[in-house]
Amino acid sequence: MKTLKYILASALCVLVYTACSGNTKTAAEGAEQPAVGQQPLPVDVASKAIVVFFSHAGDNYSVGNIKVGNTKIVADYISELTGADQFEIVIDKYDGMAYKPLCDLAKAEQENGELPEFKGAIDNIDQYETVFVGGPVWWGTYPQVMFTFFNRYDLNGKTIIPFTTHEGSGLGRCVDDVKKAYPKANVTGAFSIYGHDVRDGKASVEKWLNGLGYGK
Numbered sequence: 001m002k003t004l005k006y007i008l009a010s011a012l013c014v015l016v017y018t019a020c021s022g023n024t025k026t027a028a029e030g031a032e033q034p035a036v037g038q039q040p041l042p043v044d045v046a047s048k049a050i051v052v053f054f055s056h057a058g059d060n061y062s063v064g065n066i067k068v069g070n071t072k073i074v075a076d077y078i079s080e081l082t083g084a085d086q087f088e089i090v091i092d093k094y095d096g097m098a099y100k101p102l103c104d105l106a107k108a109e110q111e112n113g114e115l116p117e118f119k120g121a122i123d124n125i126d127q128y129e130t131v132f133v134g135g136p137v138w139w140g141t142y143p144q145v146m147f148t149f150f151n152r153y154d155l156n157g158k159t160i161i162p163f164t165t166h167e168g169s170g171l172g173r174c175v176d177d178v179k180k181a182y183p184k185a186n187v188t189g190a191f192s193i194y195g196h197d198v199r200d201g202k203a204s205v206e207k208w209l210n211g212l213g214y215g216k
């Protein structure tokens with residue numbers, strides 16, 4: 001009975017956040033299309049790049065209890081395929097939390113506009129011209145801790161390439177939120193992939209990166 005209640009609660013959580021996200025692109029549709037007459041600025045693949053990401057290992061809706069989070073797997077593919085450095089946004093607040101309480105906490109954080117603290121710092125952000133920004137979609141956009149990062153680091157003037165892992169929301173509001181945080185950045189080439197697909201998803205990531213000009 002307890003298990004049944006948990007499954008129902010989890011399913012409800014997903015239904016609600018999928019409905020709230022306002023964007024239900026499939027993985028195949030994940031690469032963001034530019035509006036007509038508004039081509040994305042090209043990515044200078046020779047520029048120094050860093051992958052900034054948050055990823056939550058542990059109890060996960062569709063892939064069980066995972067040691068390595070879905071977004072981290074994508075971040076690792078990006079670094080392997082492009083040579084980009086990495087900065088992982090680490091926060092221990094969510095360690096060991098079950099899926100449903102985490103959903104509730106994340107929703108409250110978003111509603112209250114909380115900016116939870118993360119560990120560590122990037123050594124000289126100015127050395128990077130290109131920044132891949134990635135995270136899971138939580139309630140339609142990036143987790144609040146990523147907004148803490150956005151508040152702390154000025155990425156205006158750089159090329160920002162957003163990516164997400166998700167279970168139905170695609171890019172959700174992430175691209176718009178990055179553009180709002182960095183109105184003077186070149187936000188381009190966004191990509192999303194289902195969290196349950198990432199372990200077999202290296203070829204999709206490689207295809208996306210090739211489309212941006214990497215690996216040619």
Ligand SMILES: Cc1cc2nc3c(=O)[nH]c(=O)nc-3n(C[C@H](O)[C@H](O)[C@H](O)COP(=O)(O)O)c2cc1C
Binds near residue numbers: 057069070102
């Ligand atoms: C608190 C929470 C909220 C979530 N909200 C959404 C959502 O709004 N839309 C969606 O498609 N998936 C949502 N998910 C599913 C995650 O985006 C998905 O499992 C993702 O791949 C997790 O990545 P990670 O392992 O790197 O943290 C949510 C998961 C959690 C834990």
